[in-house]
Amino acid sequence: MWQRRAFLKAAGAGFVASLLPRRAEALERAELLFASSIQKTAGGYAAALVSEAGTLIASVDLPERGHDLTFSPVTGQAVVFARQPGTFAVVFDPAGAVAPQTITSIEGRHFFGHGAFSPDGRLLYATENDFENARGVIGIYDVAGGFRRIGEFDTFGTGPHEMLLMPDGETFVIANGGIETHPDYGRAELNLETMDPSVAFIDRRTGDLIGQLRLAAGLHKLSIRHMAFDRQGRVWFGCQFRGDPGDRPQLVGYATREGEIRLIELPEGTLGDLRNYVGSVAASSDGAVIGVSSPEGNTILALDASTGGVIEALSMRNGCGIAGDAAGLLASSGDGELGGFAGSAAERLSVPVLFDNHLRRVP
Amino acid sequence: MRVWLALLIGLLATPAFAQLHPTARTVITQAVEDVIRPGFAGFATETERLAAAQAELCAGPSADALAVVRGQFGAVVQAWSGIEVYRFGPLMTDNRTERILFWPDRKGIALRQVQAILATEDETATDPATLYGKSVAVQGLGALEFVLFGTGAETLGTAEGDFRCSYGSAIAALLSSTAAEMSSEWADPAGISARLIRPDESDLDYRDNAEVLQELVGVMAHGLEMIRDQRILPFLGRGGAEPKPKSALFWRSNQTMPSILANFAALRALLVNSDIWEYAPTEQFWIGEQAMAEFDSVAIYGSGVTGTVEEAMADPAQVDQVANIVISSQVIGKLVGEDLPAALGLSVGFSSLDGD
Numbered sequence: 001m002w003q004r005r006a007f008l009k010a011a012g013a014g015f016v017a018s019l020l021p022r023r024a025e026a027l028e029r030a031e032l033l034f035a036s037s038i039q040k041t042a043g044g045y046a047a048a049l050v051s052e053a054g055t056l057i058a059s060v061d062l063p064e065r066g067h068d069l070t071f072s073p074v075t076g077q078a079v080v081f082a083r084q085p086g087t088f089a090v091v092f093d094p095a096g097a098v099a100p101q102t103i104t105s106i107e108g109r110h111f112f113g114h115g116a117f118s119p120d121g122r123l124l125y126a127t128e129n130d131f132e133n134a135r136g137v138i139g140i141y142d143v144a145g146g147f148r149r150i151g152e153f154d155t156f157g158t159g160p161h162e163m164l165l166m167p168d169g170e171t172f173v174i175a176n177g178g179i180e181t182h183p184d185y186g187r188a189e190l191n192l193e194t195m196d197p198s199v200a201f202i203d204r205r206t207g208d209l210i211g212q213l214r215l216a217a218g219l220h221k222l223s224i225r226h227m228a229f230d231r232q233g234r235v236w237f238g239c240q241f242r243g244d245p246g247d248r249p250q251l252v253g254y255a256t257r258e259g260e261i262r263l264i265e266l267p268e269g270t271l272g273d274l275r276n277y278v279g280s281v282a283a284s285s286d287g288a289v290i291g292v293s294s295p296e297g298n299t300i301l302a303l304d305a306s307t308g309g310v311i312e313a314l315s316m317r318n319g320c321g322i323a324g325d326a327a328g329l330l331a332s333s334g335d336g337e338l339g340g341f342a343g344s345a346a347e348r349l350s351v352p353v354l355f356d357n358h359l360r361r362v363p
Numbered sequence: 364m365r366v367w368l369a370l371l372i373g374l375l376a377t378p379a380f381a382q383l384h385p386t387a388r389t390v391i392t393q394a395v396e397d398v399i400r401p402g403f404a405g406f407a408t409e410t411e412r413l414a415a416a417q418a419e420l421c422a423g424p425s426a427d428a429l430a431v432v433r434g435q436f437g438a439v440v441q442a443w444s445g446i447e448v449y450r451f452g453p454l455m456t457d458n459r460t461e462r463i464l465f466w467p468d469r470k471g472i473a474l475r476q477v478q479a480i481l482a483t484e485d486e487t488a489t490d491p492a493t494l495y496g497k498s499v500a501v502q503g504l505g506a507l508e509f510v511l512f513g514t515g516a517e518t519l520g521t522a523e524g525d526f527r528c529s530y531g532s533a534i535a536a537l538l539s540s541t542a543a544e545m546s547s548e549w550a551d552p553a554g555i556s557a558r559l560i561r562p563d564e565s566d567l568d569y570r571d572n573a574e575v576l577q578e579l580v581g582v583m584a585h586g587l588e589m590i591r592d593q594r595i596l597p598f599l600g601r602g603g604a605e606p607k608p609k610s611a612l613f614w615r616s617n618q619t620m621p622s623i624l625a626n627f628a629a630l631r632a633l634l635v636n637s638d639i640w641e642y643a644p645t646e647q648f649w650i651g652e653q654a655m656a657e658f659d660s661v662a663i664y665g666s667g668v669t670g671t672v673e674e675a676m677a678d679p680a681q682v683d684q685v686a687n688i689v690i691s692s693q694v695i696g697k698l699v700g701e702d703l704p705a706a707l708g709l710s711v712g713f714s715s716l717d718g719d
Contacts, residue, residue, distance in 0.1 A: 084719065185467045185597060186596070187592065188467055188589070188593050190467060193461070193499070225719075245451065248567065272567055275568075
């Protein structure tokens with residue numbers, strides 16, 4: 001696999017040393033920092049740290065396009081996962097003190113772009129594709145053992161995408177998008193007729209299925225992909241519709257560990273602006289506001305988590321990344337824009353990088 | 364004042380000035396009227412001929428009649444390869460894309476289901492109306508290819524192939540009627556053409572010219588990805604893996620490379636005949652020019668791939684030519700998928716490329 005070899009080389013030389021002083025300064029000033037996969041304007045891919053004021057603090061080169069990031073709650077280590085069907089993840093230290101490390105997926109698996117740490121920071125989990133069997137799995141990695149893969153759990157579905165650890169620290173919630181892909185055919189979607197998306201709740205320690213929720217049968221082409229928790233602990237999710245493009249089904253809803261799942265009713269015009277495609281879902285820091293983005297529709301919505309009402313609709317071309325900041329939500333775009341909404345004081349500005357789909361606040 | 368006027372007249376009189384930058388409306392109109400609409404009309408014509416040839420074969424089975432049908436199958440594949448990249452509008456309703464071509468089919472579902480129909484002589488597969496209600500995998504080009512070229516196809520030249528021939532006729536008739544429907548939808552001046560040529564704020568998908576241009580550029584970007592990921596790499600093998608000739612689309616009819624080259628030719632035609640590349644600022648014309656040159660290279664590499672996929676994949680020189688096509692597809696993909704949209708002020712390049 002030439003891709004893997006090429007990658008290992010790239011990651012070893014990945015830090016942009018000239019940015020180090022700025023990183024130290026930013027950390028000292030205790031500015032809010034955000035992380036995202038990016039495409040560099042000169043070409044090539046990286047994971048980048050950026051301040052809310054738009055200063056590029058540091059970046060770690062990636063061999064191919066990255067997707068989401070997650071952070072160790074104990075050490076603060078960051079992990080960026082390859083976009084599907086990528087086979088790498090890179091662990092790096094946002095403070096730049098430790099050299100980055102590469103994880104490669106095992107034979108027969110690739111990453112889906114999302115993952116999470118255990119609350120004690122000892123294990124890293126990632127959504128992966130067992131592509132020969134069209135089966136979603138959670139890969140389990142031992143952090144102290146150099147991120148050695150020590151096992152896997154079933155996601156009880158095909159094409160898992162985002163996974164989150166619930167506030168209880170014991171339960172995973174997985175968005176099984178339902179779409180079968182196989183690296184032999186790139187990103188081609190192989191089972192649109194028989195898609196079976198679901199939200200699965202899984203015991204973090206045993207891998208047992210606690211519960212699995214599906215939308216109404218007529219909505220089986222609604223791929224559930226991205227999620228965030230509100231302050232009640234409900235799981236908000238956003239969907240991408242793979243049915244007739246002339247249809248406009250509702251795309252946003254929430255589920256609970258107690259077994260409730262429902263789509264909220266967005267007004268027709270607002271729904272139309274989402275173009276059957278939600279690219280990310282994130283909550284404000286207090287969990288009172290849920291952000292939902294559509295890079296296809298150049299629209300990002302802020303929803304009141306208690307009523308489902310639209311608080312604000314932000315127009316941002318290619319806008320997709322969302323993260324909670326001090327007072328509201330910060331959005332990022334594939335054109336390099338950064339801007340606050342829903343209470344955030346962050347100014348709208350341009351950064352000379354192209355942000356990928358997900359933005360995360362660095363803890 | 365007079366000097367200014369003279370200058371202005373001079374500018375307007377320069378033919379290059381008017382030609383260099385078509386309006387968005389012109390680009391879109393040319394794409395619809397000169398490229399897409401004729402493509403769908405051609406598919407309708409070729410499938411109609413196929414249905415007629417197939418009916419003739421069934422009425423009077425002979426080796427010659429079979430040869431005619433097989434030849435016409437190639438013409439249909441060529442026509443299809445020119446339009447399958449337009450995955451919006453008419454192709455996207457009623458599962459037409461999958462009905463016409465169920466692919467990729469990693470688990471060989473189509474082969475199993477088609478063989479079951481042939482083995483049980485399922486009469487409901489010989490009537491287009493009831494065939495339509497069956498699995499999409501048994502009613503399109505893949506199924507017809509097995510009927511015409513798969514194991515047992517030689518019986519079509521004799522009375523022994525009666526059932527097989529009727530099933531083939533039903534598939535051809537269904538293809539022909541779907542093709543005719545799509546062609547008339549594209550021809551309808553108030554239909555999809557109008558939505559593209561005169562986008563409107565109230566339209567669900569096309570609110571302005573930029574969104575239509577984005578759709579057209581997306582056709583090229585996604586088309587190149589499709590050719591590479593679904594049509595070439597599955598049989599060439601990824602990352603130095605062994606070639607798998609039988610994972611190629613249309614290997615039985617020896618239409619693998621011709622269909623791939625027709626895909627490329629279709630994308631080139633969209634780029635060139637719509638003049639979309641000239642909608643960019645003059646200093647960005649290199650994008651279209653380089654893409655055209657690269658498309659020409661693809662045709663040259665393709666001409667070096669002869670014989671069946673199996674033969675080609677056993678010949679290192681031909682494997683190289685196919686690998687060169689992959690590289691060209693990546694180069695063109697960057698040109699039309701990243702550079703051109705940037706030059707046109709569109710945003711196809713990054714996170715709007717969907718799927719995550």
